[in-house]
Amino acid sequence: MLIGDVARRSGVSTRMLRHYDALGLVRPTGRTAGGYREYSDEDVRRIFQVESLRTLGLSLKQIGRALEDPAFTPSALVGDLIRWTRERLTRERELLRRLRAIDASEPADWQDVLGVVELMRGLDATSAARRQQAVLSRPGDASVPAELLAGAVLTESDPHVAGALRWALACSGGDVLATLAAGARSRDTDVRRRAVLAIAGMPGAPGAAAVLADALGDPDPVVGGHAALALAGHGEAAAVPVLVGMVVHGRRDVEAAEALGGLSRDPACADRITAALTDELAAPDADSATRIRLVQALVEIGGTAVRGILDRLARDEDRAVALVASALVGTLRERSSGEDRPFGEGEDRADEGP
Incomplete structure (x- = not known):
């Protein structure tokens, strides 16, 4: 033929x-x-x-x-085809992501396009210092694609670079909550941690509080802790159980105690917090270190009820707990007397002469 x-x-x-x-x-x-x-x-x-x-x-x-x-063999060929196809799809998805990021920045000219491309290359650098520099060295008037920053936040493992990215994301003013919320639902624990921490930096964004409230129930305690501290800063009492748990387990317990102190400015919430901490103090499995952390958290709440609890704990059979409670009773009394003392009593007034 x-x-x-x-x-x-x-x-x-x-x-x-x-x-x-x-x-x-x-x-x-x-x-x-x-x-x-x-x-x-x-x-x-x-x-x-x-x-x-x-x-x-x-x-x-x-x-x-x-x-x-x-x-x-045919099976080897098919296996290679699957691998090559996956690699090609990964490259094409990455290309699509980059093109969308450039489009989202609404470039006015080629200089804007090249600026975004330069940022992308910097964020892809193997050096953490180079990635951080790429974020921090952007001119103040340069348009930064918020979606690009949000994607980088979810994958960045270096804490310094991640901090710079969260700062840049908060400054960008872009609507990236949908991207971060999807990250907060990821199966990857590290991605959820990064997403919730980023959302915690922008709790005033519409819908952020709802995402953080959902994150309170996350099986990973770090994710729940990020959400609880952020919500407590905005007076959300729903964070109380997670914050108390952080004190009990010694996870960022000082920050958690301070957050509980802030929430206790609401008298109703103060009673709830005091009851929760007292219940944990009486738990049969609470060891000495745990009870000391709970005592220290009670001091952040203050008030007559807490002073009564500390008076009782000053006679606790656990000598370490008793000593800490006794010392903190004195701290509360000094704080209370300082609040009640008239201005100038016991101290010099800067505007008075000799």
Whole structure:
């Protein structure tokens, strides 16, 4: 069969058939007396094999290897195809992400486009210092794609770079809550931690409080802690159980105690917090260190009820707890007397002469 006939029957152009011949993929078995290529039935079957493999995304070089290597099994070929396809999809998703980030920045000219591309390259650097520099060295009037920063926040493992990214994200004013909220629901614990910490830095954003409230129930205590501290800063009493748990387990317990102190400015919340801390003090499995942390947290609440509790704890059978409670009773009394003392009593007034 001559090349023209093969082209008509196979749908492969004569130019491509000549290219296959030059590469050694499909060489015609014979030649006519006039020197024209003549293809056998076996040659035509091989052409169809080549075309079939091309539709799967293989390069001509890969097809040549598959057809010539006896050890190259179909299962190996399919496995390679899966791996190559995944790699290609990853590259294409990354390209799409970059294009969307550039589009979101609404570039006015090519200089804006190049600025975003430069930021992307900086964020992709292997050096943490270089990534941090890429975030902090942006000109103040430069448009920073908030979505790009949000994506970087969710993947950044270096704490210094992550801090710079959260700062830049908060300054960007972009609407990225949907991206961060999706991160807060990730199966990856580290991604959830990064997402909630970023949202904690922008609790005033519409919908942020709801995401943080959901995060209070996260199975990871670090995620719940980030959310609780952020919500407590805005007077949300829903954070109380998580904050008390942080004191009990010694996770950022000083910050948690201070947050409870802030919430206790509401008398109703103060009673609730005092009761929760007192219940934990009486828990049968509370060891000495835990009870001391709870005593210290009670001091942040203050008030007559707390002084009464500390008076009782000053006689506790656990000597360490009793000593801490006794010392803190004195602290509360000094604080109370200082609040009640008239201005200037017991201290010099800066505006009075000798």
